[in-house]
Amino acid sequence: MNADAHHPAAPDLSRRDLTVDLARVFCVLLVVVIHVLMIGVSRDATGALSVDRTLGEQPWFPLATWAGQVMPLFFVVGGFASATAWASTVRRGGDAGDYVRGRLLRLGRPAAAILVFLAAGLAVARLLGVDPALLATVAVGIGSPLWFLAAYGITQLFVPAMAGLHARRPVVTLVALAAGGVAVDLVRHATGVTDVGLLNLLFVWLFVQQLGFVYADARFGRIPRRMLVAVAAACYLLLVPMTSSGVWSRDMLVDLNPPMATLMVLGVAQLCLLRLARPLLARLMETRAARAVVFAVGSRGMTVYLWHLPLAIVLTGVLLLIGAPFPEPASAIWWWSRIPVVAGVLGLAFAVSLAVARLERAPRADGPGRGRPSLPVIGVAAVLLIAPAFAIMLDGLSLPLAVIGAVAVPASIRLLGPVSSPRAPSLGTPTGSRRSTTSASPAR
Structure with a gap:
């Protein structure tokens, strides 16, 4: 009898770019750490509770966001996954409707x-x-990560079209998106109308997603390292006059919602740095320990991301109920106490994942168009999924918006049709994080 007969088959990692999986896991874990450091709970002399943004109130924090703001990198990695997933859909004979349904x-x-x-x-x-x-x-605090559902959901709707543009006119597409993003910011600054910046949900995030298409393109891998270093350095240097102009903030979190052109510049720098670090990351991913960590977090990354702030609040509430001491925020003991708090939040997130992990697994791909709703129905489902997160992004989470989302999103899933038996948990980025040996665009 085969000695391995009673053991589950290991996932096939031979064609994966595990460095992309590692980058995604790094982004998720850093977001958790930053958010936990943002929550400073204390009691005043009367025993009343106060909550502040401890990390954000540090004088060095704005400059630190130039390194710590990893959402552009998250969208670069997501763009890589989207490019490879779209190419896979096309190879199977699928179309834009098949792709969008699966991603939604x-x-x-x-x-x-x-x-x-x-x-x-x-x-x-x-x-x-x-x-x-x-x-x-x-409520506003725990709902803040939900903006990602709106932004990422919107970009996914455009993947088939943007992949085609990348195949035909990659440079022109990037320049046009960058110009649109800068123009939106200038109009927003000149008019004082903040909502104008919502247009950059398209320009900025589609630009950064397009960088992921670039990363998936074999031609990018042939760029000399010295050029990558020069471009990354130039991007950080460009941020100096941009953030001194009064149009953009030095704090990259301020520039996040609505997104601003500084995130496009940061995205180019992070794209180059990811490519520069790839040989080192690849060697790291040859170790069992690194693969185990990346698999453990990567296979439940969305669960960790969506649940970590609510669970941080739950943990804080439990500590308050049992009378645990709360050190003064920003004191030395407070910073050290964040280590067990982060570990506790991640532990709770992993516990929750045991119950909801099946929701994060990729639906098994059916044949092209098989059992798929019509394009108008998919469009309605997209609105039901994205609109509640979009409203929460604008006004913050509240009970009415939570109830609307709790009704609309399941309705969206119902409209998208029955889901085949899910695959076993996959390592890393959503659906198809594989390294292309040719251009990721389906036209090639």
Whole structure:
């Protein structure tokens, strides 16, 4: 008898670019750490609770965001995954409808679980008489990561078209998107109308996603290292006059929602740095320990991302109930105490993943168009999925918006049709994080 007969087959990693998986896991874990460091809870002399943004109030924080703002890198990695997933869809004979349906399901299934949880939690808190002002502050905080569902969902709708543009006119496409992003920022600054910046949900994030298409293109791998170093350095130097002009902030978190052109510059720098680090990351990913960590986090990355702030609040509440001491935020003991807090949040997220991990697995691909709803129905499903997250991004999470999301997102999933038995958990980026040996564009 085969000695391995009773052991599950290991995932086939022979064609994967594991450095992309590692980059995605790094982004998720850094976001968790930053968000935990943002939450500073203390009691005043009267015993009343106060909550502040401890990390964001440090004088060195704005400059630190030039290294710590990794959402552009997250979209670069997501663009790589999107390019390879779209190429895979085309190879199977699928079309844009097949691709968009699959990607919406990948976003919607984990989102439905967290929105139901948040709606129930906020409703219970209101019934228990939690102070409305405190509840509103907490709700806005725990709902802040949901902006990603809107931004990423929007970019996924454009992947088939943007992949075609990358195949035909890659440089022109990037220049046009960059010009559009800068123009939006200038109009927003000149008019003082902040909502104008919402147009950059298209220009900025499509630009950064397009960088992921570039990373998946074999031609990018032939660029000399010295040129990559020069471009990355030039990007960081360019941020100096940009953030001194009054149009853009030095704090890359301020420039996040709505997104601004500084994130495009940061995205180019991070693209180059990722390519420069690839040989080192590849050697790291040859070790079992690194693969184990990347698999453990990567296979439940969306769960960790969506649940970490609610779970941080739950953990804080439990510590308050048991009378645990809360050191003064920003004190030396407070910074050291963040280590067990981060570990506790990640532990809770992994526990939650045991219950909801199946929602994060990729649906098994059916034949092209098989059992697929029509394009108009997919369009309605996209609106139901993206609109609640978009509203939360604009106004912050509240009980009404949580309830709307808890109803709309499951309805979106229902419209997208039945889901085949999910695959076993995959390592890393969503659906098809594989390194192309040719251009990732389906036209090549």
